[in-house]
Amino acid sequence: MYVETIMTTEVLTVEEGTRMSHLAGLMQARRIRHMPVVDGDGALKGIISHRDVQKASPSDITTLSTGEVNYLLSQLTAKDIMHRSVTTCTPDTLVEDAACLMREQTIGCLPVVKEGKLVGILTGVDLLDFFLDITGCRSKDASRICIRLEDRQGVLSKLLGCLSELGGYVVSVMTPQNQSPGVGLERQVIVRYRADNPRELNRQLQERGYELLSAELPEG
Template sequence: MLVKDRMTPNPICGTLDMPVTKARDLMIEKGFRHLPILDDEQKLVGLLTRGTLLKALPSDVSNFSHFEISYVLGKIKAHTIMIKDMITIEEDTPIEKAAQIMADKHIGCLPVLKEGKLAGIITDNDLFNIMVSLLGANQTGIRIAVLQPDRVGTVALLTNAIAEAGGYLSVNVGYYPEEPPDSWVSVCKVKNISKEALVEVIDNLENMKILDLREI
């Protein structure tokens, strides 16, 4: 899965001289938290976020009326408060790389480029939706987590054994646990098999341990 497969293409953008009040109203109306800013040549030059908008407010808003705050913000242009030193990503980047960048840099979105032009935007909400899809949160079945050695062929051994017993794997993902070392946890969503039969399958496999088993 690549960034271009899950990004929002051709996002709504603002301009350098857009008043902050207009940017704020646009973000509220459309329900998004990030607004790319383009120059006259349609080149990405900045990014407005809800955080940058909050920083534009007077330090003690309690001393100002709503009208006064709107008046002050109306005088401020996007180019004066936008994030200029942005981190961007290419549209053919693997989705896990985008997630790693956003986690490491503690940012909520990445503008996506194609041949130097803004092609889309991907956000932390997009990553949450991808996680829901990958983990099969909307799929019914038996969810099982199995601890196994991190060796060639062990995942195939597990999935083949489940399939041979009549189970259908709608989800098969995994992760490296902190302990024990040299191990792997397979997380599967299985249909067409009973919990008892699934437990029996795993119990007959060497060096595999059920960590969690539940019907969803």
């Protein structure tokens, strides 16, 4: 899946001349933590984070008067506090590659640029929503089972075929690979599925030799 399918496209932006006082108000009102800075043609010039605004704001224990504080803030603009060196990605960047980039760079968002212009932004919230979707955990009518499988070819397809044969409809599959002491490589397969009688389906899986490490039935 590509970034363009999960990125936020309605991005609040500002220009370099936007005053600091206005920046702070916008970020607070819209409850956002990152704001791209663009020029009149939509080209990305920099980015401002909530932390940048906090750092540029006078301390609560300042000895300056209210008038002096307001004057200083009125002199600061987006250009004065923005980061000019911005890590970006393109709409056709793979979601997992974008996530790795954000983790490696320890950044909270990735502006998405196409032909030099900002077309969206990828945030940690976007990635979290993507993770929730691929795990299927929002499907309240689905059962969840975790099964230990040998790490060899064909065992996963056999399991999924068995689920289908028993009347289950697979919603999502996750297969993390891990090394277990004394066991070697194995896979713990997490499957969410729908079925008329999930309790009976789980029992039949066990009868066929599958080890259910955990099993959760739908809510209600």
